[in-house]
Amino acid sequence: MIKITYFGHSTFLFTIKDKTVLVDPFIQPNELADQIDVTSINPDYILVSHGHEDHVADVETIAKQSNAMLVSNFEIISWFEKKGIEKVHPMNHGGSKSFDFGTIKYVNAVHSSTLPDGSSGGNPGGFVVQSEEGTFYFAGDTALTYDMKLIGEEFDIDFAVLPIGDNFTMGIRDALKAADFVGTEKIIGMHYDTFPYIQIDKESALAAASSAGKELLLLTIGKSITLGKK
Template sequence: MATTLTWLGHAAFRLDTAGGTRVYVDPFLTGNPSCPDREREPERCDLVVVTHGHDDHVGDAVSIGQRFSCPVVAQVELRGWLSGRGLPEDMGQALNKGGTERFGDVRTTLTDANHSSSTDENGARVYLGESCGVVLRLDDGPTVYFAGDTNVFGDMALVKRLYAPDVAVLPIGDHFTMGPEEAAVAAELVGAPRVVPSHYGTFPILTGTPEALRPLLPEGVELLAHSPGETVSL
């Protein structure tokens, strides 16, 4: 059984490992205009990872975690906030940058990202820790780096040095994250042979496209640009 990655629109992904573990990353399903209707109700889930506290990334994390009694991993402040919204308190699921925990056949490590992390509650802005990326190292499959919402920054080279990802999921939409020009430099720094674009096409303000990224990528890097709901083998 191959490892597969399904884009659910925006920055939401479903990863299925060769060992049968199903992981949702930033599961913005309800309210996501790019998510196919057939994907809005997960059939099962073994692990949820949330990179930061914005609504378009937290998405359905709480409801999925409750429905399937599965771990929901997030940076410690965000995970504490989620526990106040119906998830059980569990410090094993509350990582911080550089921290690694194993969940089944997936080693999950939070990395740095340059972005914000907050939500609005009763008209006030609530701080939800720092934005993160995540590296998923699969026992019988590739290492996948989800950069989360970020610009390009030099320490992405450390992701290459430490984890040598086989696949890098990079935001390209611009405005709230890096656009294609910065994403191409991020691809160079991370050094993954395959790049999956994310965080684009959902709203008009996100103008970056895979077509703009493709000619800018380092020579030999494969761009895996698929439509929402489409699954690719990794």
């Protein structure tokens, strides 16, 4: 089983066996996550999907205090290396790499990716994380794309972490199609409510998911759930 702890926006900590994997840390600038103590977060790995500030704001702080392995695309890794982060692993689209908790495949996302200082963040991506405890798709910020069907063909996805805030990414309707494409009935929502542009009607989203035969999980910041293989 995989323990999933939500820190707001698109930030999740996945505990897989005895390893912890933090994704897209944006905590200190997020008023909705003001109860989270960043100094207490010490993951083994940090994954970054793309370069926007609302996905990288706490990378440097957490990477330096935890000595976590930072995994992202080549451009983002190079940018953080200049900030003194040495424990890194660069990837790019279509590539896979095995780590001591499982295997990561870096997959396409349709979005943009500029780092906080205006540098190029390369092309945005998502991650498929495959382990003995389960396999999940973390989409990052993305539009709906037919490339997601390839994920469903290659992997047996237990759950998908999908943006549902609309405006900058998919909304709930496209997220439900994305779940169909990757072949899962279980969705964890992300990238919603943090800013006015992406505030959603939660009851409407839950109803839409139910009507489509999907389970939409909207996690409480600071709380954890456990999911695993089907």
